[in-house]
Amino acid sequence: MMKHFIFIFSCLFFWSCGSGGEEEPIPPAPDEKPVINIPSTDPLPVIEQKGGKASLSFTTNTAWTATVNAAxxxxxxxxxxxxxxxxxxxxxxTVTTTENDTFDERNATVVLKAGAASKSFTISQKQKNALTVSSNKIEVKAAGGKAVIEVKANVLYEYEIEKEAQSWITHTATRGLATSVLEFSVSENQNTDKREGKITIRDEEFTEVVTVYQEGSKPAVILTQNEYTVGSQGENIKVELRSNVDYEIKLPDVDWISETATRALSSNTHYFTIKPNGTHDARMAEISFLNKENGIEEKVKVTQKQKDDIVVTQNEYHIAAAGGTIDVKVSANVDYTVTVGEDWIKQVTTRGLATGTLRFSIAENKDDDARSGKIAIKGAGISRTVTVKQSAGKETDGGIDDMPTQPW
Known part of the structure; x- marks a missing residue:
């Protein structure tokens, strides 16, 4: 009986010691807020054109997910x-990219979420056949920090901070030989508005421009360019932006602007097709980038030039020998000049550009022969010609006096 008791006691002892297994992750206490910490010393991943991997370390106190931003x-x-x-x-x-066989740098935003906590970072991949700098874009928080540019060069080069940004971007250090690292200090942005500054790196032949984008103290959608002017023939425009919030694109209610689906398109780059303008009037429309949650709306203004033209209502005028005046009605959306090819045609007045009337006086024709003259109206590579035909000064009535005299 004693042996059975010792055996049962031993089994219970070993079961109690081994039943714990591996320790389960301890969830945060109910009153502990979910937190994601990314070391501030870790640079944002920049991957070479041929593709590869980059890593980013972080810690969190609860379960987490990593996804590509919906945008x-x-x-x-x-x-x-x-x-x-x-x-x-x-x-x-570990972030992995395929080879970038396009000529545009591309970007993607990765979002870390742990409960109600969320942090995002941008993955940049250089374009084909580049690159003298590590990236052409640097994002800095409103609190300020460092802007580090890696320059690969085997020639002497210089850098220049644009004048408007010299008050808040300053050079602090240069390190390295074959590969140099330029380090700039970005001061705190105490305003609520976003700002940007350009650093130009150049030698005698090549130029690289790095733009430093600094967030304001509120969520923002930052457009690198707010206005585009397009010729009447149409073209594709490239809109680049930086956003720390999700956004949607609202196209204008016109049939001449559409978004272009491009394989190289990144989360921060959008392409739009502007169709040719076959009218004689310029036209304008706006593309909106919206974040309804924060009431943000940034607009890109697209202005397309008109089809240039000069229109005359009549190309030929017939004038009696006694002379007189003619009115040439002209409609034009360009500046133009008037040239008269004959001294017996004189311009009297000219008015305006839109719809105007050009008046000419025609001198009396005292010659026995009819005559013809040209009026040229030219502008913006367009030429229109008006012909003036005037009767002979001496009209014949077909009588005996008009018959030629023959020698007998």
Missing amino acids: SARSASWVSVLPESGGAGSHTL
């Missing part, structure tokens, strides 16, 4: 992130 759905074919989820603790994300 960058079209980026999914060239960028992936692993792992896509995990528990509390320290983790390293």
